[in-house]
Amino acid sequence: MASSILINPATPLTRRRATLTPVMSLPTTTTTDPLTAAARFLWGRSLPPKPLISAVRSTWSATWHLMMRQLAPSSPSGSYSRPSGAFPSIDPDLISPTASLHLYVALPCPWAHRTLIVRALKSLDLVLPVSIAAPGADGTWEFPSSIHTGDLLLPGPDRANGRRTLRDVYAMRRGGYDGRSTVPMLWDTDKRDVVCNESYEIIKFLNSWQANNKLDLYPPEMEKEIDNWNQIIYPNVNNGVYRCGFAQSQEAYDNAVNALFETLDMLESHLETSRYLCGGVLTLADICLFTTLIRFDLVYYVLFKCTKRKLVEYPNLHAYTREIYQMPKVGETCNFEAIMDGYFKTLFPLNPGSIRPAIPFACKPEVLSMPHKRDSISSNGKGFVSKQKSSVT
């Protein structure tokens, strides 16, 4: 960058060398880009005339609603209604014990993140290969050609089918497919077909696999309790943040944001005396809650307008999130750069400038690695302390 030297002529020559002050040089001629020049020509330095502002505003708003309709279908009142997956359940009887399965995920996605965590905690890395997609320019999932060595979870090629996009993989299935190509997706490489693309079903299925560490995140005697938590957390928190961010009317947003924070308040007080949602033992309900909480201050607070409070303002929820983050192999599934890029750069209608905010201090790995002190909390008198506690905590 050019700079010039300002010399005070009153200063004696001998002292001039010591008082030289570098300043930025001012451009002698100002270059104006064509759009600014046109605006100046039309309106001088004042704002454009009111009729023009109204016209642009209406066009912008109509286009926004049109784009949102595609991105986030809504009810007539403007509330986001998530489309249901085309492959919502798994019939384990239809899967041969020797079937070779493959998991398709993407790092920004909280639903796919659930499957990565269960795979990591159950040490299924060797028996369940994974392909990691990244958002393409139009927001659909693509497989970059760059190959990464080592254990790092990073986007790379499609290791099961060698396709370029996830849509191409879905399209390979018998009978074809033209619906939404979502992650996570469990693929049967023998039958060349989609097994399931509903995260809750996939994590229950993965949990049923015999793993070396005998970890059971969905024990039969707790299934009902875990499902009950899921029925609270899914609409109000997991999908609740999306209902805030994708709301297309003030009323829809108000309802979503109130339900979200009422639920977070309730969870904060529950976790005061309970180490995990179901007492003293980590379950699938905690994994489902965690993948939303870890994205909260990073993305949802700003982009989805979940602004009543930050996660860091909830001491119990924040410590609970830190504890799960610090469990072996869980931190490696959390890629904050990929999460931020995935939301801020690809959800174009919510962030047209694609500018990615700075990572909040409270979301830095060094803060998330601070002591959580949750070990001292009992199991809320429910007595679910089990053998699995030692294998996870």
Ligand SMILES: N[C@@H](CCC(=O)N[C@@H](CS)C(=O)NCC(=O)O)C(=O)O
């Ligand atoms: N209910 C599904 C939701 C999956 C989902 O919506 N995934 C998003 C990424 S966060 C996706 O792949 N969207 C691509 C699209 O809708 O085309 C689940 O829990 O697995």
